[in-house]
Amino acid sequence: MRTAALIVAAGRGTRAGGDLPKQWQIVAGHSVAEWTLAAFENHSGIDRVLLVIHPDDAAHVPAGVDWVAGGATRDASVRAGLEALTAHDIDRVLIHDVARACVDTAVIDAVLDALDHSDGAAPGLAVTDALWRGDAHVTGTEPRDGLFRAQTPQGFRFDAILAAHRAHPGGAADDVEVARAAGLAVAITQGSEDNIKITQPRDFARAAAILKGRQMTAPDIRLGNGYDVHRFGPGDHVVLCGVHVPHDQALEGHSDADVGMHAITDAIYGALAMGDIGRHFPPSDPQWKGAESHIFLRHAVAMAQEQGFAISNIDCTLVCERPKIGPHAVAMQAALSDITGIEAGRISVKATTSERLGFTGREEGIAAIATATLVKS
DSSP states (O other), X not given: OOXXXXXXXXXXXXXXXXXXXXXXXXXXXEEHHHHHHHHHHTOTTOOEEEEEEOGGGGGGSOTTOOEEEOOSSHHHHHHHHHHHHGGGOOSEEEEEETTOTTOOHHHHHHHHHHTTSSSEEEEEEEOOSOEEEESSSEEEEEOOTTOXXXXXXXXXXXXXXXXHHHHOOSOOSSHHHHHXXXXXXXXXXXXXXXXXXXXXXXXXXXXXXXXXXXXXXXXXXXXXXXXXXXXXESOSEEEETTEEXXXXXXXXXXSOOOHHHHHHHHHHHHHTTOOOHHHHSOTTSGGGTTOOTHHXXXXXXXXXXXXTOEEEEEEEEEEOSSSOOGGGHHHHXXXXXXXXXXXXXXXXXXXXXXXXXXXXXXXXXXXXXXXEEEEEO
16 A cells, blocks of 8 residues: 655745745754655655645755645645646555644654544644634633644545545635545544644744754664684683683684674674675785784774764674683673773673584584664764
8 A cells, every 4th residue: 555645835835934935944954844854755654755836946845856836725736736646556645734844753653544444534633722702802702622723644545535626616724624525534633732833933943942853864774794603723712702711722713713703893894785804804914813803893883983873782692502601791791892882781792502513513613693783863
């Protein structure tokens, strides 16, 4: 099931003041339209986003955003957007006012969920204030029971709302009015007090306070894995995850043969799509003979930082019959924390045996498997 978001941005917004229509004015570092677009572009339930603009505003549209020219009224603009979407095999559509730049995932989710069992759905907030009728003076009151403040996005089955707009004479306040005129059932979902519509100049400050700290784009999350093996040879200790562990054998390798740190290093390189240790520190190069493995790990961490990534967590599993890893796991976490600069609570070091099977079961060597998660905001 494919869902589109139709962002209506063809109005002039003169009440908001400023030299530009409100959708192109800056709030919290980005235009109102950019914030609104990001809310839907970053949502996993939205497959396509289409912006409906005034014909004079094409130069303001962010690069890569699909758009279509709207009409003289809001419902005419929605109709233009819906007609444009007919070429894209859409099953459901969320119609949203561009001026509601603070819409959040929970509001969108609620509308999408309601569309599973209703022709339409729209967020609303129950009216809690007393209602008066009057002019300069109060002439009467109105009951507030069953009254809601309407918000967007307003979601519908695509074919149904398209037919409803085609049949409507025009002049509707919103798409719920169009839907109801066509006999469609519209569920009320939970709105949000933060889902404000920027209308007056003072609304920009409130929107900025809500949007402060939000991310314009989804974080870039990378997952890498590493695997390494070293055989046993003569010696009286092994180096694992930066810790010297007494043992009746040592691990052999071109460097200090820290199999755990090598797997972690390769996991970070892998998340960066930058190969493995051998690419950056060739074993044919004699300068790395006997090198301590923290050199490799620090290099991988530095590369991640240069590309704007933070290491979110590291998970390393050592596979061996002996030595026992448990007594040294906390020290290994601490050593890796010191090298990588991330807190020990985000580093896992654990061990398993291979039930006496294979080369590790025969105690011919140790294997390590590691996973690293990198995040760029």
